[in-house]
Amino acid sequence: MSSTANSNLILETRDLTLSIAGRAICKQLNLHIAPGQCVGILGQNGTGKTTLLHTLMQFRKADHGDILLEGKRLDEWSKKTLATQLGILFQSTQDIMPSTVLETALIGRHPHLADWQWEDVQDEQIARNALAAMGIADFAQREVNTLSGGERQRLAIATLLTQQPRLFLLDEPGNHLDIAYQVQSLNLLRKHVLEQQAGLCMATHDINLAARFCDQILLLLGDGEFVLGSCAQVLTQEHLSSAYACEIRRIELEGRAVFFPA
Amino acid sequence: MIQRQQIVLLVLLLALTLLGFLISFSSGSSQLGFREVIAQFLNPSPGLEQQILYELRIPRSIAAFVTGALLAMSGVIMQVLLRNPLADPYILGISGGAAVAALSAISLGLGGYWISYAAFFGALFSIVIVFGLARSSHNWSATRLLLTGIVVSAGWGAVINILLTTSANNSVYSMLFWLMGDLSVSRAGFVSILILVLGLLGMMYFARALNVLSRGDLQASALGVNVPRLKLILYFTASVLTACAVSIAGTIGFVGLVIPHMLRLLGARDHRVLIPASLLLGGNFLMIADSFARTVIAPQQLPVGVVTAVIGVPVFLLILRHTGKRIRE
Numbered sequence: 001m002s003s004t005a006n007s008n009l010i011l012e013t014r015d016l017t018l019s020i021a022g023r024a025i026c027k028q029l030n031l032h033i034a035p036g037q038c039v040g041i042l043g044q045n046g047t048g049k050t051t052l053l054h055t056l057m058q059f060r061k062a063d064h065g066d067i068l069l070e071g072k073r074l075d076e077w078s079k080k081t082l083a084t085q086l087g088i089l090f091q092s093t094q095d096i097m098p099s100t101v102l103e104t105a106l107i108g109r110h111p112h113l114a115d116w117q118w119e120d121v122q123d124e125q126i127a128r129n130a131l132a133a134m135g136i137a138d139f140a141q142r143e144v145n146t147l148s149g150g151e152r153q154r155l156a157i158a159t160l161l162t163q164q165p166r167l168f169l170l171d172e173p174g175n176h177l178d179i180a181y182q183v184q185s186l187n188l189l190r191k192h193v194l195e196q197q198a199g200l201c202m203a204t205h206d207i208n209l210a211a212r213f214c215d216q217i218l219l220l221l222g223d224g225e226f227v228l229g230s231c232a233q234v235l236t237q238e239h240l241s242s243a244y245a246c247e248i249r250r251i252e253l254e255g256r257a258v259f260f261p262a
Numbered sequence: 263m264i265q266r267q268q269i270v271l272l273v274l275l276l277a278l279t280l281l282g283f284l285i286s287f288s289s290g291s292s293q294l295g296f297r298e299v300i301a302q303f304l305n306p307s308p309g310l311e312q313q314i315l316y317e318l319r320i321p322r323s324i325a326a327f328v329t330g331a332l333l334a335m336s337g338v339i340m341q342v343l344l345r346n347p348l349a350d351p352y353i354l355g356i357s358g359g360a361a362v363a364a365l366s367a368i369s370l371g372l373g374g375y376w377i378s379y380a381a382f383f384g385a386l387f388s389i390v391i392v393f394g395l396a397r398s399s400h401n402w403s404a405t406r407l408l409l410t411g412i413v414v415s416a417g418w419g420a421v422i423n424i425l426l427t428t429s430a431n432n433s434v435y436s437m438l439f440w441l442m443g444d445l446s447v448s449r450a451g452f453v454s455i456l457i458l459v460l461g462l463l464g465m466m467y468f469a470r471a472l473n474v475l476s477r478g479d480l481q482a483s484a485l486g487v488n489v490p491r492l493k494l495i496l497y498f499t500a501s502v503l504t505a506c507a508v509s510i511a512g513t514i515g516f517v518g519l520v521i522p523h524m525l526r527l528l529g530a531r532d533h534r535v536l537i538p539a540s541l542l543l544g545g546n547f548l549m550i551a552d553s554f555a556r557t558v559i560a561p562q563q564l565p566v567g568v569v570t571a572v573i574g575v576p577v578f579l580l581i582l583r584h585t586g587k588r589i590r591e
Contacts, residue, residue, distance in 0.1 A: 057483075057484060059483060079486045079488055080486035081486075082486065083484065083486030084486075087484065088484050090480060090481065090484075093477070094345070094477060094478040094481070097341075097342070097347070097526070098526055098527075098531060099476075100531075103473075103531060103532070104477075107473065107474055107477060107481075107485065108485070110470060110471075110473075110486065110487070111486040113470065115467065116467070118534070163485070
């Protein structure tokens with residue numbers, strides 16, 4: 001790979017080395033996310049999937065290496081402009097203060113608005129469309145604390161859609177969602193990413209979900225080593241079994257790879 | 263987008279405030295009622311009535327309004343910062359520090375402005391102590407701050423009790439009034455009004471960021487808010503607002519906790535509405551409470567802090583019950 005910035009890529013990490021509390025997460029990771037691409041991060045519990053996402057969000061510093069968003073180093077972006085390009089779905093959400101569903105989704109417009117500016121009709125339309133896409137448009141005026149866990153997760157995804165970032169980072173997007181909503185939500189995000197030529201990177205413990213929706217897989221092995229490549233290259237019985245320290249089988253079913261513990 | 267009901271709420275509060283001022287101007291132990299006050303405004307005539315109105319009543323009403331407004335705004339900020347709906351302006355030990363300083367001034371026989379200055383700097387001193395102690399590796403966690411605040415408050419409480427038990431009888435009486443919150447000798451100077459206005463402008467500037475911050479630090483950071491900087495500004499602002507309120511009228515409880523809550527329950531969750539609404543309702547509430555305080559057992563006066571609790575508790579419980587029902591239905 002050339003050392004000049006490749007502005008065609010949405011995200012590029014260069015020799016990214018990360019550790020947390022003395023434990024290596026990845027060493028010299030060169031991850032590339034091209035427009036329209038989805039990347040899945042897999043790995044055992046505690047291998048640093050969330051930490052890696054948080055580093056991409058600039059919540060924590062890398063030990064070494066650079067992260068480039070659209071060819072520009074993250075620290076060269078202003079915090080606010082960055083938030084119009086880069087958004088994250090957290091593993092869990094906090095709703096301590098009372099708020100309606102629509103108010104919550106509209107939070108996603110924050111980075112797009114200037115100081116003193118209020119959300120206008122257009123912003124509200126964006127939020128309502130996102131709620132509709134996630135099937136919770138009817139709940140717009142409901143209190144968030146009356147929603148079920150799955151409905152909250154869909155609201156969180158709708159809030160992220162309202163933010164309209166170029167790169168979607170998802171931390172366990174399937175949390176609290178039943179199997180139908182998992183597939184439906186990710187289908188929708190996948191379609192959005194393709195249409196908008198955006199990028200997506202999701203950390204998940206669900207190998208089948210990653211296999212179904214991702215073009216590239218980053219499998220963290222827990223000691224700073226990793227396997228990065230296409231689904232076919234990474235999602236093999238050998239790689240997975242050693243990564244999870246558990247015998248994992250792969251079968252082909254209806255043209256799709258399916259994974260399950262032996 | 264601002265919703266119509268929120269505009270209605272603000273307009274209603276504004277009208278209520280004007281009415282509140284008139285009621286407050288007309289309350290007191292001397293015979294100067296609503297009609298006489300209106301007459302004085304429309305048709306000023308020099309004399310005792312005018313003197314009472316301009317030298318006693320109006321300054322006291324303004325002091326009550328400013329104090330209530332400061333406390334309510336500070337309450338809003340603290341509740342977001344500590345992510346705790348039960349937070350109030352005094353939760354980080356501000357009132358204890360102010361009380362110890364003010365009571366010391368009283369026991370030294372100092373009066374008037376000295377007590378105010380003492381309270382103001384006592385409050386800031388306490389905040390510095392709490393932040394100094396709660397700090398760990400350039401970071402303050404809400405839990406650490408809360409715990410430190412509670413412990414420091416307990417320490418101040420002990421000092422207050424020492425002062426109360428060792429002081430001369432006549433100063434103990436003023437000390438108790440100060441501790442319960444009292445407006446009988448209060449004046450809101452130019453500085454406190456300026457602090458209120460600057461506080462309002464500053465908080466309105468950050469109001470949308472406050473909406474985001476109330477969803478959690480990480481979410482706010484993900485949406486482009488500079489969280490450490492914002493929190494520092496907020497802690498500073500809330501501390502100055504509270505210190506200023508305490509220096510005017512002692513430690514009046516309840517306003518800072520209950521007013522933001524009432525407004526949230528009434529639908530003002532957006533901080534761009536909640537902050538000005540808190541200012542208006544908080545000021546109003548304290549002004550009305552003070553009108554009661556000086557008329558209920560006139561010519562004697564009650565400490566206003568007693569009245570805020572007596573009015574505030576049932577009103578708050580009613581609203582809570584009512585909205586609880588609506589949500590369940």
